[in-house]
Amino acid sequence: MALTPSDELRDARATLLAGGLEPAQLRQGFSDAADGWFTARVGDTNGVAVVAVGGYGRRELTPGSDLDVVLVHDNVASVKEIADGLWYPIWDAGVALDHSVRTVDEAASVAREDLKAMLGLLDARHVAGDPALTTRLREQVLGAWRRDARKRLPELAAAVRERGERNGELAFLLEPDLKECRGGLRDVHAMTAAAAAWVTDAPGERVRTAAATLLDVRVALHQRAQRSGRPSDRLVLQEQAPVAQALGLTDPDLLMREVYEAARTIAFASDLTWRRVEAALRPPRRSRPGLFRSVAPSRRPLADDVVEQDGEVVLARDADPAGDPVLLLRVAAAAAQSDLPIAPHTLDRLAAAPAMPEPWPPSAVDELVSLLGAGSAVVHVVEALDQAGLFSRLFPEWDKVRCKPQRNAVHRFTVDRHLVEAVAEAGSLTRRVSRPDLLLLGALLHDIGKGYPGDHTEAGVEIVPVIGRRLGLAAHDIGVLMALVHHHLLLPDTATRRDIDDPATVALVTSAVRDRATLELLHALTEADALATGPAAWGEWKARLVDALVARAAAALAGEPPPQPERLDERQLALAERGELAIDVEGERVTVVAPDRPGLLWRWAGVLSLHRLAIRSATATSIGATAVTVFEVSPRFGSPPDWSVVRADLRRAYDDALAIADALAERERAYARGTPTVVPARVLWMDDASTSATVLEVRAHDRIGLLYRLTRTLADAGLDVRSARMTTLGAEVVDAFYVADDTGGLVTDPALRARVEEALLAACRTGQ
Amino acid sequence: MKLVTAIVKPFKLDDVKQTLHDLGVAGMTVSEVQGHGRQRGHTEVYRGAEYVVDFVPKVRLEVVVDDDAAQRVVDAIVDAARTGQIGDGKVWTTAVQDLVRIRTGERGPDAL
Numbered sequence: 001m002a003l004t005p006s007d008e009l010r011d012a013r014a015t016l017l018a019g020g021l022e023p024a025q026l027r028q029g030f031s032d033a034a035d036g037w038f039t040a041r042v043g044d045t046n047g048v049a050v051v052a053v054g055g056y057g058r059r060e061l062t063p064g065s066d067l068d069v070v071l072v073h074d075n076v077a078s079v080k081e082i083a084d085g086l087w088y089p090i091w092d093a094g095v096a097l098d099h100s101v102r103t104v105d106e107a108a109s110v111a112r113e114d115l116k117a118m119l120g121l122l123d124a125r126h127v128a129g130d131p132a133l134t135t136r137l138r139e140q141v142l143g144a145w146r147r148d149a150r151k152r153l154p155e156l157a158a159a160v161r162e163r164g165e166r167n168g169e170l171a172f173l174l175e176p177d178l179k180e181c182r183g184g185l186r187d188v189h190a191m192t193a194a195a196a197a198w199v200t201d202a203p204g205e206r207v208r209t210a211a212a213t214l215l216d217v218r219v220a221l222h223q224r225a226q227r228s229g230r231p232s233d234r235l236v237l238q239e240q241a242p243v244a245q246a247l248g249l250t251d252p253d254l255l256m257r258e259v260y261e262a263a264r265t266i267a268f269a270s271d272l273t274w275r276r277v278e279a280a281l282r283p284p285r286r287s288r289p290g291l292f293r294s295v296a297p298s299r300r301p302l303a304d305d306v307v308e309q310d311g312e313v314v315l316a317r318d319a320d321p322a323g324d325p326v327l328l329l330r331v332a333a334a335a336a337q338s339d340l341p342i343a344p345h346t347l348d349r350l351a352a353a354p355a356m357p358e359p360w361p362p363s364a365v366d367e368l369v370s371l372l373g374a375g376s377a378v379v380h381v382v383e384a385l386d387q388a389g390l391f392s393r394l395f396p397e398w399d400k401v402r403c404k405p406q407r408n409a410v411h412r413f414t415v416d417r418h419l420v421e422a423v424a425e426a427g428s429l430t431r432r433v434s435r436p437d438l439l440l441l442g443a444l445l446h447d448i449g450k451g452y453p454g455d456h457t458e459a460g461v462e463i464v465p466v467i468g469r470r471l472g473l474a475a476h477d478i479g480v481l482m483a484l485v486h487h488h489l490l491l492p493d494t495a496t497r498r499d500i501d502d503p504a505t506v507a508l509v510t511s512a513v514r515d516r517a518t519l520e521l522l523h524a525l526t527e528a529d530a531l532a533t534g535p536a537a538w539g540e541w542k543a544r545l546v547d548a549l550v551a552r553a554a555a556a557l558a559g560e561p562p563p564q565p566e567r568l569d570e571r572q573l574a575l576a577e578r579g580e581l582a583i584d585v586e587g588e589r590v591t592v593v594a595p596d597r598p599g600l601l602w603r604w605a606g607v608l609s610l611h612r613l614a615i616r617s618a619t620a621t622s623i624g625a626t627a628v629t630v631f632e633v634s635p636r637f638g639s640p641p642d643w644s645v646v647r648a649d650l651r652r653a654y655d656d657a658l659a660i661a662d663a664l665a666e667r668e669r670a671y672a673r674g675t676p677t678v679v680p681a682r683v684l685w686m687d688d689a690s691t692s693a694t695v696l697e698v699r700a701h702d703r704i705g706l707l708y709r710l711t712r713t714l715a716d717a718g719l720d721v722r723s724a725r726m727t728t729l730g731a732e733v734v735d736a737f738y739v740a741d742d743t744g745g746l747v748t749d750p751a752l753r754a755r756v757e758e759a760l761l762a763a764c765r766t767g768q
Numbered sequence: 769m770k771l772v773t774a775i776v777k778p779f780k781l782d783d784v785k786q787t788l789h790d791l792g793v794a795g796m797t798v799s800e801v802q803g804h805g806r807q808r809g810h811t812e813v814y815r816g817a818e819y820v821v822d823f824v825p826k827v828r829l830e831v832v833v834d835d836d837a838a839q840r841v842v843d844a845i846v847d848a849a850r851t852g853q854i855g856d857g858k859v860w861t862t863a864v865q866d867l868v869r870i871r872t873g874e875r876g877p878d879a880l
Contacts, residue, residue, distance in 0.1 A: 498779050501853060541800040541825045545778060 006092035009037050017063060023219035030061035035127050041086055042128040047076035049129035051137060057123030060215055064222035064231025066098040068120055070107060072133045104133060108140040115155055118145065119189060122196050142196065149197040150281050157274050160190050170263035172413045178218050179233040183263030185214055187270040200276045207269045210262035217259055220246040253405055260403040260414055268387045272344060279310065302334035304637050312343040321349050325356045328390060329367035336374030336381040337731055347388040359472030369730025372440035375427035382420050397463055400451025412534035415450045421532035422446065429524040430732050431682040431699045434517055437729035438477060442484035442525050460485040480518055484525055487512050491526045495545035500552060509553040516557045523550045568628060579626045581654055583647050588632055594654060596627040601721055602711035603653040604629050606660035609705040610667065611641040618707060618726040664705045681764035683757045693722045693738040694747040700764040702733045709763040710735060717756045718742045769864040769877060770838035774829045775857040776849040781827045787848040788831065791841060797830045824855060832864055834877055
């Protein structure tokens with residue numbers, strides 16, 4: 001008995017499915033089988049053409065995908081019969097069909113109205129019939145797409161964004177949809193469409209490989225569905241093991257890692273593509289006559305050798321990536337702090353950077369902390385570094401947790417992203433602790449042990465000192481980090497499972513966390529960790545239990561001894577002995593000695609800021625009637641200042657012959673950058689820290705001239721700064737001032753305190 | 769059938785759960801809740817600032833049991849959850865008119 005057309009199609013597909021083919025061969029085979037079948041029906045009939053569109057046009061047919069076909073015709077009378085002769089057998093064969101019958105003009109006009117139809121037609125491929133018709137269709141469709149790009153591409157960009165928001169991010173979902181999620185196959189098609197409009201480059205090799213990975217998984221998933229029912233693109237938990245096996249992977253975790261990596265590559269490339277599209281379609285800044293008149297791009301300095309250009313972070317012209325190991329972190333910190341993307345060619349150039357010397361230079365740790373402290377912006381910057389393979393150069397341990405799935409319903413992210421999200425959350429809690437740098441590093445490393453066998457906190461405690469020594473951290477700081485990693489689950493576990501009113505419960509906490517500073521850090525880390533885990537992990541209920549436990553433990557722990565100014569060395573003492581205005585520079589340490597008078601600190605801080613020096617730390621003490629102030633400074637942009645000019649300016653400032661405020665304001669305007677979201681500053685009165693003076697701590701975001709502003713505010717309020725210790729940790733500062741009132745007494749008057757506090761907070765806000 | 773509802777201190781949940789398992793109670797619903805009883809919350813001093821805790825975190829536990837098991841279950845919960853301190857919580861029972869297991873459609877005590 002002769003086979004019916006419907007049987008032919010069904011048999012061809014069944015043979016392919018039974019043939020044990022690789023997923024890629026299967027996709028090709030399905031498309032070829034369909035092509036052959038249409039050719040056998042239509043041949044080279046004049047006046048009609050079978051045009052494959054969408055996935056079929058791209059030869060990406062999977063066992064469950066629709067056959068997308070347009071039957072294009074030239075108003076021939078027989079088109080209805082031809083169509084019936086094609087569609088019915090396909091339906092009878094049980095193959096899903098997405099079909100239409102149109103003239104070239106009709107098809108092109110539908111595409112102009114309907115974005116989805118347009119996207120399908122961009123992949124149009126001639127299968128059978130009159131090739132001239134297909135060629136005309138392609139020319140009209142592509143022509144219209146390129147002509148209307150300015151209007152249609154923003155529509156497509158909005159659709160991509162909206163779809164991503166609706167379906168979630170493929171790289172982090174336990175049961176992701178391979179097609180619809182952000183980072184899924186539709187994002188690849190959208191990128192190809194943008195390239196077809198000649199606005200951006202076509203997706204590169206990495207994206208094509210990633211897309212092929214997702215397609216392979218999709219084929220395996222659909223093959224399973226042939227047996228178990230309706231094909232779906234959602235990779236549900238129960239299918240992950242069999243799909244992994246079908247693809248020759250031993251473990252579903254390996255499958256999910258591959259899927260997540262592919263999705264992240266696609267999502268990153270997609271963001272870049274749409275950024276490029278937006279930039280290309282943006283109307284020129286200044287409309288000048290002449291089409292090809294070039295407009296000089298605006299460049300704005302962000303950090304040493306780092307500038308902003310057209311909304312992206314790029315290297316300065318004379319930057320030297322090959323000779324500057326810290327440049328990578330400086331770029332990353334600048335990008336995060338200004339919430340701007342790093343330009344792709346800059347990432348490429350940074351790949352040439354030499355390995356970071358071990359231990360890291362202090363400026364590298366500083367830039368790292370500044371990157372980590374940027375709040376939510378840290379997420380996209382680390383992702384960019386990671387996509388370029390640069391983040392695991394800094395932290396080789398990162399490869400172990402990269403894209404590692406967490407199989408439980410509470411966790412929303414893979415391990416690596418969870419760590420970065422915890423850092424982002426910690427960024428908004430920096431004012432709660434006296435060591436924001438350790439909070440941020442603790443957040444980055446708290447689950448690093450999940451990449452190693454055994455209990456993850458124990459593994460973490462072994463790895464953290466290795467990383468800490470590589471970063472050149474002080475032994476004490478490494479100890480605190482180890483405690484944070486070791487006990488990062490202590491507070492929530494204890495608060496929810498033990499009686500917090502029982503002294504034994506409090507003792508359990510205080511025996512593990514022995515000082516208030518660590519407790520404070522652990523408390524903030526607990527919250528950041530839980531917030532980054534998922535909505536089920538943190539809420540008011542748990543927060544209250546943890547807060548109550550921390551309050552009890554804090555009461556049981558003694559306060560810290562106050563930070564002491566560092567001792568002066570021989571050289572500085574000799575200078576102080578002479579008692580006259582003098583400045584001594586040794587490396588990055590600047591010592592200023594002068595006969596004491598009110599308001600010295602703000603004068604010095606102001607002058608140093610005017611000379612483009614960032615003040616990393618400062619301590620002020622007095623020996624008899626001589627005030628000694630020691631600063632650690634680093635030039636904000638490259639080369640150090642001419643110290644003889646600095647000296648002259650200090651003298652003028654001492655004699656009130658320098659208008660510091662005006663000059664600083666001008667400098668500030670020149671470097672004004674819209675810092676994205678800055679956590680509001682905080683002022684704390686540390687009443688148990690000292691008996692001879694009142695200790696005041698200011699925690700704030702660093703800016704040009706901040707120290708000047710704070711010390712000036714204190715002086716204006718009539719307070720005398722006896723000594724001070726200021727530290728800049730990344731982009732955050734923690735400044736402790738030992739102050740006395742005008743009679744030399746403690747500052748206890750609540751009204752005065754409130755005034756000072758308000759003035760200091762206002763000083764932190766100015767210029768933002 | 770009776771619905772037994774208990775409000776207990778969070779750290780007592782594991783003990784209560786174990787006791788109910790030992791009594792053969794198959795399922796339960798647990799939720800995180802906040803509230804106060806006679807104690808009306810309390811005042812805490814935290815980071816130098818005094819603040820009133822008007823609602824205290826508790827766990828709410830619900831089980832539906834047969835009439836003749838209800839008293840035993842209540843006693844067991846009380847035993848397991850008592851610390852003797854203020855804020856130990858409460859247990860109460862409510863009559864249940866009807867009960868359906870959604871999957872099978874079983875009704876009444878069969879659905880327990």
